[in-house]
Amino acid sequence: MKEIEMRARVERLLDRAVRRAAVPASLGVALALTGCSDSVSTPAYMAQFPEGTSDAAIDHGQPQPDYMAQFPDASVEDATDDLGAVARYMAPIPDASIDHGQPEPAYMAQFPDASAVDATADVLPVTHYMAPFPDASVQDATDDIGAVARYMAPIPDAAIDHGQSAPAYMAQFPDASAVDATDDRGAVARYMAQMPDAADEQG
Amino acid sequence: MIKFLKQVGFAPRSCVWELTLACNMRCKHCGSFAGERRSDELTKDELLRIAGELGDLGCQRVTLSGGEPTLHPAWDEVGRRLTECGVRVNIISNGWSWDAEQARRAKVAGLAAAAFSLDGFEQEHDALRRPGSFDRVVRAIDTTVARGLPVAINTTISKLNQHMFYELREFLMARGVFSWQVQVATASGTMSHNRDLVVDPSDFLEIVSCVGEMCRLNTRAFTVRPSDDIGYYGKYEAVIRGEKTELPFWIGCRAGCQVIGIESSGDVKGCLSLPSSKHGESRFVEGNLRSSSLASIWTREGAFAYNRQFQEKSLRGFCSVCRYRDFCRGGCTWTQYVEGDTGNPFCFYFQAVRQQRYDLLEEEPTEVEKAYAGTDRVGGARPADVIHSPETDPQ
Numbered sequence: 001m002k003e004i005e006m007r008a009r010v011e012r013l014l015d016r017a018v019r020r021a022a023v024p025a026s027l028g029v030a031l032a033l034t035g036c037s038d039s040v041s042t043p044a045y046m047a048q049f050p051e052g053t054s055d056a057a058i059d060h061g062q063p064q065p066d067y068m069a070q071f072p073d074a075s076v077e078d079a080t081d082d083l084g085a086v087a088r089y090m091a092p093i094p095d096a097s098i099d100h101g102q103p104e105p106a107y108m109a110q111f112p113d114a115s116a117v118d119a120t121a122d123v124l125p126v127t128h129y130m131a132p133f134p135d136a137s138v139q140d141a142t143d144d145i146g147a148v149a150r151y152m153a154p155i156p157d158a159a160i161d162h163g164q165s166a167p168a169y170m171a172q173f174p175d176a177s178a179v180d181a182t183d184d185r186g187a188v189a190r191y192m193a194q195m196p197d198a199a200d201e202q203g
Numbered sequence: 204m205i206k207f208l209k210q211v212g213f214a215p216r217s218c219v220w221e222l223t224l225a226c227n228m229r230c231k232h233c234g235s236f237a238g239e240r241r242s243d244e245l246t247k248d249e250l251l252r253i254a255g256e257l258g259d260l261g262c263q264r265v266t267l268s269g270g271e272p273t274l275h276p277a278w279d280e281v282g283r284r285l286t287e288c289g290v291r292v293n294i295i296s297n298g299w300s301w302d303a304e305q306a307r308r309a310k311v312a313g314l315a316a317a318a319f320s321l322d323g324f325e326q327e328h329d330a331l332r333r334p335g336s337f338d339r340v341v342r343a344i345d346t347t348v349a350r351g352l353p354v355a356i357n358t359t360i361s362k363l364n365q366h367m368f369y370e371l372r373e374f375l376m377a378r379g380v381f382s383w384q385v386q387v388a389t390a391s392g393t394m395s396h397n398r399d400l401v402v403d404p405s406d407f408l409e410i411v412s413c414v415g416e417m418c419r420l421n422t423r424a425f426t427v428r429p430s431d432d433i434g435y436y437g438k439y440e441a442v443i444r445g446e447k448t449e450l451p452f453w454i455g456c457r458a459g460c461q462v463i464g465i466e467s468s469g470d471v472k473g474c475l476s477l478p479s480s481k482h483g484e485s486r487f488v489e490g491n492l493r494s495s496s497l498a499s500i501w502t503r504e505g506a507f508a509y510n511r512q513f514q515e516k517s518l519r520g521f522c523s524v525c526r527y528r529d530f531c532r533g534g535c536t537w538t539q540y541v542e543g544d545t546g547n548p549f550c551f552y553f554q555a556v557r558q559q560r561y562d563l564l565e566e567e568p569t570e571v572e573k574a575y576a577g578t579d580r581v582g583g584a585r586p587a588d589v590i591h592s593p594e595t596d597p598q
Binding site: 010 | 206211217219264266268291293294295315317318353355357381382384426428430440449450451452462526527530565566
């Protein structure tokens with residue numbers, strides 16, 4: 001593989017990772033729009049919606065509300081994007097904290113509770129990583145990993161433990177198998193013995 | 204490419220854990236001076252506590268290592284604690300004292316596999332390790348396979364075995380081994396006193412090519428897995444890293460990014476192979492688990508800076524002008540260290556450029572690379588000396 005193709009592949013993966021980092025925000029909006037009662041205080045990110053716009057339009061495929069036109073690049077709003085309709089307006093948000101490891105962006109902290117996340121897990125698949133954080137202290141806000149990285153570390157993913165294919169959180173990448181396989185093959189340090197795949201163990 | 208690893212996240216997914224430095228062998232190529240146990244090795248309670256911390260940090264795989272890990276009386280208890288935390292665990296042994304009872308303990312502890320070191324056939328293996336060790340390790344392999352525990356093999360490539368890959372492959376397949384990891388011996392640890400056994404870097408083209416060809420033959424039943432010190436780039440890179448992956452090429456050392464090493468004293472390094480007190484070197488030790496938690500060491504600002512805060516200007520020799528330098532970061536950190544910070548000659552790309560075997564590369568080397576490689580100054584010289592030298596300037 002030539003150098004230019006290698007760089008292109010890395011950039012594609014990085015782009016996907018950043019895009020996926022916006023999903024929690026889109027999910028939060030979806031919850032706020034569809035799953036939260038009026039008694040729930042309006043989270044900060046709701047302030048992005050201009051007053052008086054119709055939330056329902058987002059989830060029900062109705063004509064694009066006015067504020068959607070505010071985004072400069074309409075082509076980003078691909079109708080086939082699997083992030084869902086709510087996600088589209090979130091994608092173009094230039095959130096510097098994602099790329100530069102600054103403290104957790106505001107939208108990360110705004111999920112009312114984990115159960116709400118679970119309830120919509122089948123709607124937006126990239127959700128359940130929020131629940132498994134065993135210890136919030138592990139997610140040191142001062143580290144330089146960035147928002148995308150912090151949830152990666154503490155996930156005790158059963159799929160990994162049993163040698164199965166892509167763990168749940170890896171599904172955030174469009175091509176989970178590729179990312180996972182890279183991990184499997186990459187970290188072969190000296191003295192690190194190999195473990196069998198589940199299929200090998202069974203076979 | 205550190206940018207990519209940073210984005211994916213720094214998390215200790217894989218750990219190699221030296222339970223004890225005690226060893227019943229004195230291998231000529233041992234990189235860690237194993238033999239006597241350290242005077243300050245962790246207690247069983249400390250080991251079990253750390254096992255829990257690894258699980259809490261989301262570690263996915265742990266290799267119990269040494270020294271000879273089975274000389275630690277609680278190796279299986281540590282393994283069990285890890286598996287209870289959801290970690291996949293295996294053990295790597297020299298096989299000298301491994302018998303059916305050890306295999307049973309491994310299975311009871313829930314280990315996923317046992318790996319044994321095998322460095323050739325009887326003549327080569329015993330010469331590097333200990334008379335009679337070949338017979339013992341073969342017996343260990345057979346005993347473990349018979350018990351239904353998957354068996355992997357680690358082979359350290361030296362001058363003694365660099366021409367017998369295919370014979371070894373056939374031998375291991377016939378014994379029911381499922382995975383064979385090959386790695387290159389460098390002149391560190393005890394091997395620094397046996398430099399005549401270290402493969403010549405100029406042979407790296409042949410070695411990597413042979414390993415790559417073997418990788419093409421991989422099946423689900425038996426796979427050859429080159430270690431991180433084998434490569435980099437060129438025509439075999441994809442098959443070595445895994446052709447079906449989205450990034451089928453080396454993206455740099457993961458020590459301190461996704462890999463962690465723990466010494467039996469509790470010292471934490473990005474990779475167990477990196478030098479420490481036994482080598483008179485402290486720069487790679489990030490902290491000690493007696494006085495700090497694993498999480499605090501892992502997340503400490505400035506930790507593992509050689510990788511997490513990598514800067515291209517730290518590269519020396521050919522590496523500093525290589526087109527892949529931001530991906531590769533000089534290859535295996537340990538090899539870089541051993542080579543005295545003068546660049547990494549154990550590099551397929553460098554050797555191909557140096558030997559003008561451009562047919563083994565995916566594209567023509569740059570003029571700067573050719574100029575540098577052609578100066579016969581593998582390391583030591585700053586590239587600027589070469590780039591601006593009248594005698595090597597392609598213009």
